[in-house]
Structure formats: structure tokens, C-alpha cells
Amino acid sequence: MPDQFIDQPNPPPGESHLPDGALQLVVPASDKGFLSDKDRHVVQKFRRAADYLAAGDNVLVQEHLKPEHIKPRLLGHWGTCPGLNLAYAHINRLLSNHTDLRSMFVVGPGHGAPAILACLWLEGSLGHFYPNYTISASGLNRLITGFSTPGGFPSHVSAEVPGSIHEGGELGYALSVAFGAVFDKPDMVAVCVIGDGEAETGPTAAAWHGHKYLDPAESGAVIPILHVNGFKISERTIFGCMDNKEMACFFSGLGYQPRFVEDLEDIDNDMAAAMEWALLEIKKIQKAARDGNPISKPRWPVIVMRTPKGWGCPARLGDKFIEGSFHSHQVPLPAAKKDEEQLKLLEGWLKSYNIGELIDAKTGGLDADITSIVPKETERRIGQVAEAYKGYTPLDLPDWMNFTSKKSDIEISGMQSIGEFLVKVIENNKSTFRLFSPDELESNKLNLVFKVTGRNFQSDKFSRAKGGRVIEILSEHTCQGFMQGYTLTGRTAIFPSYESFLGIVHTMMVQYSKFNKMGQETNWRGPLPSINYIETSTWTRQEHNGFSHQNPSFIGAVLGLKATYSRVYFPPDANCLLSTLYHCLKSKNYVNLIVASKHPTPIYLSSEDAQTHCQAGATIWKFASTDEGMDPDVVLCAIGTETTFEVISAAALLRKKIPELRVRVVNVTDLMVLGSDHPHSLDEAGFESLFTKDRDIVVNYHGYGNDVKGLLFGRKNMERVIVEGYSEEGTTTSPFDMMLRNNVSRYHVAAHAVRSTSLNNYKVTVRQQELVSEFMSEAEKMKQYIYEHGEDPEDCYQAPKFE
Secondary structure (H helix, E strand, O other): OOHHHHOOOOOOOOOOOOOOOOOOOOEOOOOOOOOOHHHHHHHHHHHHHHHHHHHOOOOOOOOOOOHHHOOOOOOOOHHHHHHHHHHHHHHHHHHHHOOOOEEEEEEOOHHHHHHHHHHHHHHOHHHHHOHHHOOOHHHHHHHHHHOOOOOOOOOOOOOOOOOOOOOOOOOOOHHHHHHHHHOOOOOEEEEEEEEOOHHHOHHHHHHHHHHHHOOOOOOOEEEEEEEEOOEOOOOEOOHHHOOHHHHHHHHHHHOEEEEEEOOHHHHHHHHHHHHHHHHHHHHHHHHHHHOOOOOOOOOEEEEEEEOOOOOOOOOEEOOEEOOOOHHHOOOOOOOOOOOHHHHHHHHHHHHOOOHHHOEOOOOOOEOHHHHHOOOOOHHHOHHHOHHHOOOOOOOOOOOHHHHOOOOOOOOEEHHHHHHHHHHHHHHHOOOOEEEEEOOOOOOOOOHHHHHOOOEOOOOOOOOOOOOOOEEEOOOHHHHHHHHHHHHHOOOEEEEEEEHHHHHHHHHHHHHHHHHHHHHHOOOOOOOOEOEEEEEEOOHHHOOOOOHHHOOOHHHHHHHOOOHHHEEEEOOOOHHHHHHHHHHHHHOEOOEEEEEOOOOEEOOOOOHHHHHHHHHHOEEEOHHHOHHHHOOOOEEEEEEOHHHHHHHHHHHHHHHHHOOOOOEEEEEEOEHHHHOOOOOOOOOHHHHHHHHOOOOEEEEEEOOOHHHHHHHHOOOOOHHHEEEEOOOOOOOOOOHHHHHHHOOOOHHHHHHHHHHHHOOOOHHHHOOHHHHHHHHHHHHHHHHHHHHHHOOOOHHHHOOOOOO
């Protein structure tokens, strides 16, 4: 790309591609006198101080800058900071003028932390949570010199930053998080800034529809501010190249009313009027809904804020534009420590804010006008709003044992069994519990919840204004963002999904876990409800959809998290699933992943046995073992619903074909017990009590075999372990053929057991070859039957009986 193009400053909005008069959707700007001169100057002072602090590398520029004043490593993203400070100042003004308003600020441009930290220091919230950062000379010095240095605040709006519920490091999720935060919070208005680079992402594109799932009678609202400054790291943005009519068409189609803030000569009048207008529009929509006359498809406000990239920094450096170009995206003068010209430009830039008029050099005290627009009630300040840090609101949970089934010959769908349980959870927690699902609730057998609730979809006249606890949108990213916002503000949610598509939110889940980890390591954030995934419609029963739907990789993603915050469960039957879900809904601060079957399966354990089994994480299943598992020749370990069925079937097959082989069956429901460095890990004595000291272990695992191998690494004598799991073999076929293709069928388990026993039991050794050949022959016959008849034999799903 030619330099003469990329080094040009932001262009004006430009000529419209639409005929004149074709569209009249742009809300007109207010007159110039919206703010009094006094109010305008007050807001400007706040912004000046915040801009200086966000840019400053010298406390108050009381002398000429010298190279030693510059930090050895300059970090931060100046390009977005002036716009964030503009938004922050006007949220404060709105809060001060509307004492019934409560607001959160969700920041999409996460690298704009210098701006947010500056504003938090000015409003006193930073000092409230961190006594070393009070409004004082020492607090100011620590803020500026310590930013993004070892021991200081990171360069992102991270969990250490008061008021934050979103880091913004991975772009695209701010808007969905903001919507999730205001669900069931009728007095909350979240202001969300979305950078025009972030707005190019798929997750943001879907999240614009968030207002269509927001019932104004029961929930708060979001004021989205699209910050258009024209550039990403080194390229123009899509939205930066759209004029106002194009933008108006775009937002109108999404169901919004757009208003443009772009008058740089009188930006504060422009912004103040836009914010007041947005709040007024929200109140109109909410009042109509709360009076029982909801507006059909209301047009919610959105603000398009156009400011130059890096607004306020030096206009040029040599022959390159800085302000208004991508060169201001990060550090506009990166070589100021070594380059005299850049050092002089930096000094002039910082002095242009006349910071001495606003902050006392000796005391660090602020001009009274700056603090006058900050809400006097500290709990209404952006950095101290309770929802952002108080944390967990416990659920009123029913006794899960009331929903269990007696051990019998009847097969039951685990997902249907928890559906009955969730009916009561919803009834008991009408404003603190939700289900976020990517259009799969019926398929995943949770439709029983519709006995007491409906879907919450405001664009559908049959779902509108009915207080539904279920949100279904065919965007996993948006479901995840909604759930994050809901959870980070203290409420509990479940995200049930097809197994193969949870990987879509892999990195979002990782980002959330990092935020949660850092949040729990602060001393002022409360514990959070755990974030809960139910992974169902698994590869073992996705044979009809084919290879694309056969993917258990999300399990490994959760295993890769910090052990303190990750949990993975494989309940083998409906009773164990109920026990596991109850535990997860009570838990705090974890990423919980439950892998469950929606298809009918046997009930192996009574409610009491299921409780014992789930508490232990793994137990010996005496009913399927030889002599209740005493002195085994081999240990068969089952992890996962369908893989457990195959292990049970293999144990029955072995008992029939070669009763002299002694088998112990172990079922693992808490995957983490296998590890050696997890809080749930079995100690060595506990591990040996289940798996013996020296007998071979055949593991039949639901996911990728390397998951288990990684967990077992570090245990003693692990060369005796054989792990079979999903091995990337699949197509549109039958359920049992999926077992055969991936070597997890009963025949493969039985063959492994015979091979593993040959050194311990010579009665088996002399028959090893014939037995293995017989099992593999049976597997081949089964495959031929499936290909001939197009289905599995009926008897392959009959639960084995043990005498």
C-alpha cells in the first residue's frame, strides 16, 4: 500500500452514495447552547486533566523534559484515549444530573486503560480501592510512573481496574457483555464504547442485535457509543470510511436511532445533548413497557462519536501525520527518550494541557470544577458501582435428590432429568438465573423449562414482554458475552450447547477465565458465580450430522486453564448429572464444563450412590467388577456416558467369555481427579486404591486421548495405561459405528483387557490370541451389519445384566 495513502489523516465523512433526500434517519444535533458556559468549561477541565494523565510521562512538567524523565519502555494506546475520556466525562455529567440513574462503563478498546485509570483517579475511585493511589502528590506520581511497569497496572482495562467487567484485549465482545450486565437490572444503564476496529468483528456484528433480547419492563438498557476515529493499527476502518447516511442506514436496519457527535469545535455541547437524548429515549421505551403498553420494536439510541485518531497529540512528525492517522494508535512519539525532536514535541504536547491550572503540583489536589461533575454518592461513581465488584448472589436451589430416578431397567435422558430440576430453579430465582443457548434448547432436551418460562425475544410478538428466562440466539459469541456480563454482575447462568460448537467461544472462555483469575487475586472483588457450560449432543451421538459435528476439543481448552479455576465433569447417568449440576450452580469462581448425554441411558447409581460417587470424583463400580473389584488382573476405567456403557458392556462380555479374567471397573466423573497438580487430584494412595499399583489400566475416554495422558503425566508407573478416545474418525453413520471407528467399542475394550492381562493371569495368556481374534471378528461383523442394514442391531443398546 503506498505511503501517501496510509499516512493521510482522517478524511471528513465524505460524499454520500445515496441520493439526496433518500433517507432522513439521522437525529439532528442540538443547538449550540445546550450547555451553559460554566458547565461546558467544567467538562472541558475534566477532559483536559484526564487527557494529560493518560498521555503524561512526567508528573506535572515542572521543568524541561529530559531523556531520564522518559520510562525505558513506553506502553499504551493513545489513539483511543481522548474519545474514552470524552465519553467518561459525559457519563459523569449525566449521573450528576440524574440522581436516579445508575451506570456502568463497558470499554471495548481495552488498550485504552490509560484513559480509564486517569478518570478513575480523578473521581477518587482508584484511591478508594488502592490507598496508594489517592488524590495526592504521591498517588499521582504512582499513577503516572507506575503505569504498565512491573508491579503497576497493566496496559489493558483489566480486572484490577475498578468498575471494569470486560478487558477488551480480544476484540468483539464488549457490546454483548454490556447487554448481559443489564439483564434483570431495571435501573441500570450501561454505556458501552465500541471502537470502529472492534466493530469490524463478527461477534460485534451479532451483538448489535442484543437489544432485541432486552425486555424494557424487567431490564436496564445499553447506550452503545461507536467510536469512529478512522484507523486500526495501520489500516483504515470500515466504519471510518462510511458517511453518515450509510451509517444511518446500517443502524436503522439493526433497529436503532443513530445520533452523530462530530462537531469538534463544540464537541461537549454535541456530546451532552446526545447523551441526554439517549437517556430520554430509553426512559420513553421503559416507561411504556412498565406501564403495560410496550412499544413494538422500539428504536433504541446509538451514538456515533467521530473524533480524530490520537486527538490532541502533535499533528506531524517530520513528513508523517500523527494526529488523525494510524501513527497515533499506540505511542505517538515512541523514540522520545533518544530523539531530541520527539522529546521537544512531547514537551510541547504535555504543556498544551496547562495542567498546572488543574492539579496542584505540591499536593496533587484537583481544581474544584473537576470533581464537581463526579457524583457525590460514591456508590454511583463509575468505578464504584456495586454490580462491578460485589459479586455472587446465591441461588435458591431445590434439593436435587427430589428429581432423581430409582435404579431400574428404565433408561432416562440425563438432559431431560435436569430439565425438571431447572423448572424449579427458574421458579425460585426469577431475576437471578438465565439460560443462554444458541438455538438448541429443544434439541438438547431442556424444553421442559418451557412449563414455567418462555423465550425472551422482543422482536417476536409471541415472546415479547413475557419475562422469559431463556435467550436463544444463533451466535455462540453473543451467548457467551451475555453470560459473561450476567455472571460478572453476580447472577448465575447456564450455556447449554452442541459439543462441536462450543469451540467457537474457546478464546472468549479463556479471556473470561483470565479476567476472573485476576479479579479473585484482588482484595476488593467479591466471589463470582461459576460460569457453567453443558456440552451435549456429543460426537458419540452426532453420527447423523456427520464429521463436522464430531469435535470434543472444548474439553482440552478448559483443561488448559489455571487448575484453581477449571472443572470438567463426565456424569455417567441422569442421577449423577443432577448431582453435578447442583454442585456447579452452588459453586463460585470456576469455569465448569459438564459433558452430558441427551439420549436415554441406564441409571447405574441410586441417588445416595450418585452423591457418594460425585463427591469422590471416581469410584470402583463393584456391580460390574469381578468379586466387587478385589484383586483385579486389569482395571477398566470409563469416562463419559457412552464410553461408560461400552466399558460396562465389555465387562459383561469378558465375564461371559472368560470368567477367569478378574476385572475392576472404575468410573471417573470428575476428570480432574486423574491429575497430579489440581485441587481435586487424588493423592498417590487414593490413586492406587482405585487403579492398583501395578495392574494395567484401560481407559475408555469420551474426548481426545491426550487429555487423559496429559493429566496422568507425573504419576508413577504410567506405562501401564492404555487410553482410547475420540481419534478424529467419523462421518454420517450409526452411533455404534462411531464407537467402532474410534476404538472405544466394547470389543476394543475387551481386547485391550485380554492383552493387558496376559502377564498376570496365565489362564488368560493361553487364550489371548483366540480371544482377541474373536473380539475383533465380532467388531467386524457388527460393522458389516451396520453397512448392510443402515442401522445398529437393536440388542447392542441393551444394558448388560450382572449376576
